[in-house]
Each structure stands twice: as structure tokens, then as C-alpha cells.
Amino acid sequence: MRPIINEIKWGDRRSRFSRLFLPVDYDYRSDIGYGLRSPPGTDRRSEIWTDMATRTEKRESEADTQAFIPPRSPLRVMKLLEELAGEPRGLPAVRLLERMDLPKTSLVSLLRALEEARYVVKHKGLYQLGEAALRLSSLISVSFPFPHSVHDLLMDLMTRCNETAMLATLSEDGQAAVYVDKVECQRAIRFAGFIGARRPLYCTAIGKALLAFQDEAFIKHYLKYNKFEPFGPDTITDRGKLEREIEKIRKEGVSVAIEEMAEGIGVYASPVFDGLGTVRAAVSVAAPAQRARAMSEEYSQEVKSIARQMSLLLGWKPNGDTPDE
Structure with a gap:
């Protein structure tokens, strides 16, 4: 068996x-x-x-x-919304076709679905963000308010350089930089700033970074009606020299002030842009002057990198008009 x-x-x-x-x-x-x-x-x-x-x-x-290949439809939707967010007045379908690089039928299907859900509206032949997209934008802004939304990147800058990192915005009167966030390093000898403190625009790295990327009318008015008194050994008090310094900052994307505001302090700063391409803030790394001089290249690159990441987080879109683009 x-x-x-x-x-x-x-x-x-x-x-x-x-x-x-x-x-x-x-x-x-x-x-x-x-x-x-x-x-x-x-x-x-x-x-x-x-x-x-x-x-x-x-x-x-x-x-x-095998490399993960994400589904294309969700990415196309997000890219389309980003394109419209960058053009508040709207875009015609032909421009969207050029920017999205999609077949016409695919774009029409996306737009139709987004119109039905009110994420997109069509007005006089132009596609714009609809009320649903604006509501989503508002919810995101409330959930991640500035400067809290970029605090982790400020922490990252401090960690990379092991120096104090600061974030500042332009004061309401347009005459100073105001610190709105900071992360101090733990070194025995370090820079210590205070949230809420005001600093002059012309003799601080973070102030010059804010000043250099304002519009031309603002810069001309500031240079014409302000007095440039010395604060540190290397404060720039000559108007012509300050104009050349501003042009250099606009070209290189980084502002440097070593012993300009105070003796023994060196700072590197870069501008932070928002979704409209305007300067929203400036971020800096500050150190004793001797360390700042020795680490010039490293600190410049790190602060520019973090400023770029902050700008992208705030909706800035590279278009070739800003440094390093």
C-alpha cells in the first residue's frame, strides 16, 4: 500500500x-x-x-x-496648483500646457476635476486658484505659522556650524532688523542675541541682507535719509562704499559683517524669500570674530543653504532672479 x-x-x-x-x-x-x-x-x-x-x-x-516610481496623477495635481499659486492673476491653458509638459487631454481632465472640486476656477479665459485651494492654504498657514515653520531649519544651521543662529525681519518703520527667533550653541564663548532686539540695517550682516533685497526705491530712500554712525572698528559709514556692498550682497547672496556692529563679533547672513519673491526675513550665523574669519567659506555656504531651504518652505520658487539661480 x-x-x-x-x-x-x-x-x-x-x-x-x-x-x-x-x-x-x-x-x-x-x-x-x-x-x-x-x-x-x-x-x-x-x-x-x-x-x-x-x-x-x-x-x-x-x-x-527597484526604484520606487510614484503615481504621476497626484504629482501633476500638486504641480498644477503650484503653477497657479505663483501667478495670482491666473494662467491661460496654453501657458499651463507649456509649463506642465502634458498632453492636452490630460491637462483638460485635471482642470475639469479641480474645477468641480473648486480648487481651480476659470475667469475670463484664465485659470486661478479656487476657494478650496485658498482654504487649504489658510489651514496650512495656521498650522505652520512663521517663524515657527522654519525653526527646525534654524536649529539645523546651529548644529551644522556649532554657532548661534538668528532669524530677523524688517521692522515696521523699515529702519532696523528685529530678531524673531534664535538658537544658541553651547560653546563657552559664543554670540548671544535677544529676540525682539533691534539692529541697524547698514552695519549688521542680517540687516544688510534685508536691505540689499528691498526694491530700488526703498534702498535709495534709506541711503539718502539715514546717517551712518560707527558702531565697531569696521563699520561702513561711507554711502558710496555701502552701495557697493549692497551690490555685492545681491550678486553673491550672502552678507558679511565682521566687527562692524561690535568688536570681536563676526556674522554671515542670507535673505529668506516668500512665495511672491519678496524678502520675508534674513537668517544668520554669528561667532567670535576669530572663528568667523577662519570659517568664512563654510559659514557662507551653510547660511546660504539654510536660507534657500527656508525660502522653499515659504513657497518661494526659483526663477533665476535671485543669487545662485
């Missing part, structure tokens, strides 16, 4: 089981599926299960190494 079965493979996997184990002698029971029987004097079962495990591991390994 033939033995019944030594191993079980249930009926819902019959076809796969048959392909894998045809070389091996097996019995069949319709009530339980396929059963495997080892030939006399061999232990083929262990070899087969080892082979199965090897094949499975290989397939899983190949799947893990």
Missing part, C-alpha cells in the same frame, strides 16, 4: 505547486490538495523547501532594489 502524504500544499496553490514539484513523486488527494512524497532513500523535501526559500529571497531582494 502506498503511503498517503508526507507534506501538504493546499488546493488554492495547485498550479504553482505542480510547476515547482513535478520532478518529485507525489500523491493527490482531492479533499486536501497536493501531497508530496519523498522517493526512497532520499530527502528531496528539504532540498525543495531550501530551493523555494532561495527563490523567494531572490525575488524579494530584486523588488527591494
Whole structure:
């Protein structure tokens, strides 16, 4: 009498089981599926299960190494909304086609779906953000208010440089930089700033970064009606020299002030832009003058990198008009 079965493979996997184990002698029971029987004097079962495990591991390994390809539709929707957010007056369909690089039928389908959900509206032939998109924008702004929304990046700057990092905005009267956030390093000798403190625009790195990227009328008015008194050994008090300094900052994207505001202090700063391309703030890294001079290249690159990340977080879109673009 033939033995019944030594191993079980249930009926819902019959076809796969048959392909894998045809070389091996097996019995069949319709009530339980396929059963495997080892030939006399061999232990083929262990070899087969080892082979199965090897094949499975290989397939899983190949799947893990394949690059993840995200679905395109959600990304297209977000890109379309970003394009419209950058053009408050709206865009015609032909411009969207150029920027999105999509087939016309795909773009029409996206716009139709977004119009029905009120994320997009069409007015006089121009597509604009609708009330649903504006409501979403408002919710995001409330959830991540400035400057809280960029605090983690300020912390990152402090960690990278191991120096105090500061964030400032232009004062309401347009005459000073006002510190709105800071992260101090733990070094024994370090720069210590105070949130709410005002600093002159013309003799601080963070102030010059704010000043340099204002509009031309603002800069001309500031240079014409302000007196430039010395605060530190290297304060710029000459109007012509300050104009050249502003042009240099606009070109390089980084402002430097070593012993301009006070003796023994060196600071590097860069502007932070918002979604409209206007300067929203400036971020800086401050250190004792000796360290600031020795680490000039590193601090300049780090502060520019963090300023760029902050700008992107605030909705800024690179367009070639700002430094390093």
C-alpha cells in the first residue's frame, strides 16, 4: 500500500505547486490538495523547501532594489496648483500646457476635476486658484505659522556650524532688523542675541541682507535719509562704499559683517524669500570674530543653504532672479 502524504500544499496553490514539484513523486488527494512524497532513500523535501526559500529571497531582494516610481496623477495635481499659486492673476491653458509638459487631454481632465472640486476656477479665459485651494492654504498657514515653520531649519544651521543662529525681519518703520527667533550653541564663548532686539540695517550682516533685497526705491530712500554712525572698528559709514556692498550682497547672496556692529563679533547672513519673491526675513550665523574669519567659506555656504531651504518652505520658487539661480 502506498503511503498517503508526507507534506501538504493546499488546493488554492495547485498550479504553482505542480510547476515547482513535478520532478518529485507525489500523491493527490482531492479533499486536501497536493501531497508530496519523498522517493526512497532520499530527502528531496528539504532540498525543495531550501530551493523555494532561495527563490523567494531572490525575488524579494530584486523588488527591494527597484526604484520606487510614484503615481504621476497626484504629482501633476500638486504641480498644477503650484503653477497657479505663483501667478495670482491666473494662467491661460496654453501657458499651463507649456509649463506642465502634458498632453492636452490630460491637462483638460485635471482642470475639469479641480474645477468641480473648486480648487481651480476659470475667469475670463484664465485659470486661478479656487476657494478650496485658498482654504487649504489658510489651514496650512495656521498650522505652520512663521517663524515657527522654519525653526527646525534654524536649529539645523546651529548644529551644522556649532554657532548661534538668528532669524530677523524688517521692522515696521523699515529702519532696523528685529530678531524673531534664535538658537544658541553651547560653546563657552559664543554670540548671544535677544529676540525682539533691534539692529541697524547698514552695519549688521542680517540687516544688510534685508536691505540689499528691498526694491530700488526703498534702498535709495534709506541711503539718502539715514546717517551712518560707527558702531565697531569696521563699520561702513561711507554711502558710496555701502552701495557697493549692497551690490555685492545681491550678486553673491550672502552678507558679511565682521566687527562692524561690535568688536570681536563676526556674522554671515542670507535673505529668506516668500512665495511672491519678496524678502520675508534674513537668517544668520554669528561667532567670535576669530572663528568667523577662519570659517568664512563654510559659514557662507551653510547660511546660504539654510536660507534657500527656508525660502522653499515659504513657497518661494526659483526663477533665476535671485543669487545662485
